[in-house]
Amino acid sequence: MALVTAAELTQKASLGGYAVGAFNLNNMEILQAVINAAEEERSPVILQASQGGLSYAGIDYIVQMAKVAAENASVPVALNLDHGTSFEQAMECIRKGFSAVMVDGSHLPFEDNIALTKRVADVAQAVGVSVEAELGRIGGTEDDIVVSEAEALMTDPKEAVEFVERAKPDLLAIAIGTAHGVYKGVPRLDFQRLSAIREQVDVPLVLHGASGVSDDDIKKACKLGITKINIDTELRIAFSQAVRDTLAENPKEIDPRKILGPARDAMKQVVRAKMRLFGSSNKV
Secondary structure: OOOOOHHHHHHHHHHHOOOEEEEEOOOHHHHHHHHHHHHHHOOOEEEEEOHHHHHHHOHHHHHHHHHHHHHHOOOOEEEEEEEEOOHHHHHHHHHHOOOEEEEOOOOOOHHHHHHHHHHHHHHHHHOOOEEEEEEOOOEEEEOOEEEOOOOOOOOOHHHHHHHHHHHOOOEEEEOOOOEEOOOOOOOOOOHHHHHHHHHHOOOOEEEOOOOOOOHHHHHHHHHOOEEEEEEOHHHHHHHHHHHHHHHHHOOOOOOHHHHHHHHHHHHHHHHHHHHHHHOOOOOO
């Protein structure tokens, strides 16, 4: 089937009380791991391309891989730009065939974030592409975007209401205590803040920096209204560990298929586990 929008998938998730996993795409093995997991779990899924993914693989490769996967899949698949940095980049992704874009103006002053998001939304939504925005700063590192702990500001519920009303995003990523990358300590999610935002904002809510958050906290976040959850770091860990193990057992191995195949399988198991945790299994 053709690519669908992230809005379509998350609106259904909101009604069903579960979240859809969004997994970062960098190469063919990751793509196959994610799609195979989605097929086996009968789960909708969102593929994402970050700044690093686009630089590494190239936008044309990313789009064509995702389109081939979606056309051959029996489950709904979306392709989302992750942490887009400008209007121009969002437009390029739309022209190339992305079905969803996330424009990150969270580092900007409130009014500028609204203006950027609204500008992207006006164009994207007119051509059937959904838009995710971010309000509040999520700590850690996302490719070349770094937010220090001091800068990581939680999303204000009242600002979230005004932001959604004026900027018109289809999805809203909120900051409630998560961080990108590997956690240095134990993440503490502000569930009271999440509940307050959910009560006042009527668009699907997104949780970034979820790799490393406890299963119990993830389940609670889904119950309280999170409908899209981003996962990247845990895929990287599974991939790299599997490659290390394979080469440790067979140090003379030179066949990329025998080196990357086990890594693909390891990532697939991570994705399957996340889909079960998020509650999206058997939702197709």
